[in-house]
Amino acid sequence: MITQRRFLPSISSLLALEAVSRLGSASAAAKDLSLTQSAVSHQLKQLEAQMGVDLIARDQLKLSLTPAGLEFVKEARFLLERLSQASIKLRANPSGGSLNLSILPAFGLNWLAPRLKDFARLNPEVTVNLQTHSLPFGFEDNPAQAAIHYGKKDWPDVNYMPLFPKQVLPVCAPSVLEHSVKDARQLLTLPLLHLETHPDSWERWFHHLGHSVSGLEGMLFDQSSTMTQAAVHGLGVALVPDFLAEDEIERGRLVLAFDGPLVSLGGYFLVWPTSQDRHVPLIRFRNWLNTQTPEHSS
Incomplete structure (x- = not known):
């Protein structure tokens, strides 16, 4: 449930703030967003009025963000990026779900990738999106919903599925x-x-x-x-x-x-945050992955 809906800004106003932060002027932001300069200025004023906080420091040469604006735009940019990724996933797979899986490069290329065709055949409605990571890695600021982990059970606040040593x-x-x-x-x-x-x-x-x-x-x-x-x-x-x-x-x-x-020298694990426990694509991937480990595939 989303609380305090009256504080939720519009997407257009967040895009205007992010563009001004990145480009330094309303005219450049307007060109970037395919809007008029007055429309961008209106979005910024509307956002400031809604928040009750000055977000823009205005002078004759350029627009810059106040300290509060700089802090706010960091969060806004992160959320806009997550929303964009969710939209791309929805368009890529409108009939089913998707799983964002972060993999170790060598493991993903040489062990997992040759087997993924079988998962796709058995689960055509699920899209697996792969990204690579190196250690250390965390789920906090990452769109991954699960990851391949190597080593020991030393990753806090995640669930573990052992794969093989x-x-x-x-x-x-x-x-x-x-x-x-x-x-x-x-x-x-x-x-x-x-x-x-x-x-x-x-x-x-x-x-x-x-x-x-x-x-x-x-x-x-x-x-x-x-x-x-x-x-x-x-x-x-x-x-x-x-x-x-x-x-x-x-x-x-x-x-x-x-x-x-x-x-x-350690083991490979599939790990995921507890918040993803009931994510159906992840459940299907775990069930399939369990059939691919050596003790089940021999």
Whole structure:
């Protein structure tokens, strides 16, 4: 329920305020909005009268916003953008619902995307809109209704659906290995590639194999997919998720740098705010995703 409706400004007045804030004059705002200058001025005065607050500081050269106006337009711009996105989604899928899903780039490209055709076939009335994110990420100022999370259950105020553990493989280009590696510690003589979001992955990997190492250095990458390509081009050894590494190994562009036991450094989860619990497209996506995890698809 929307309370205090008398304080709700019109869309046209918010658009006028946002345009003046962005462009600095009523004439420029009028051109941007395909209105007359007097119409823009009228919208601004009407908004100020409704709010009972001076939003515009007027001088002969240009219009600028008062401190109160600057604070107000930040919220207005955010809400206008959300409304615009909702309108686009409605036009794209007028007969059903949509799900805004934020994904990790490597996971989305290599694991989720090849499977989404099946979801679309089973749920033709639901549109899944994908956006990518890096860590850290939050739902507060983001249109995403759910996200793929990697790591542990350390994200506050969300619900978790476990997908599968992230099992990593140490891989490199064939040219990087001059001879076979029998002991994992031999990898310490090779350049090691690291992820910015999980810079301790190599230390944790060695720990799982019973070796205590620290202070490992090397090139940093912001995404697993970028790091994988660096490994393909011979820049070093990378710890890559098995679903990402196996295709490159099959193509002969990467090889196992050390053929040891699989090591899991965390898990993949679908997460969503509790406010989205009853969102029907999300429920359908969760039910479908549950059939795609290894224990159900094997």
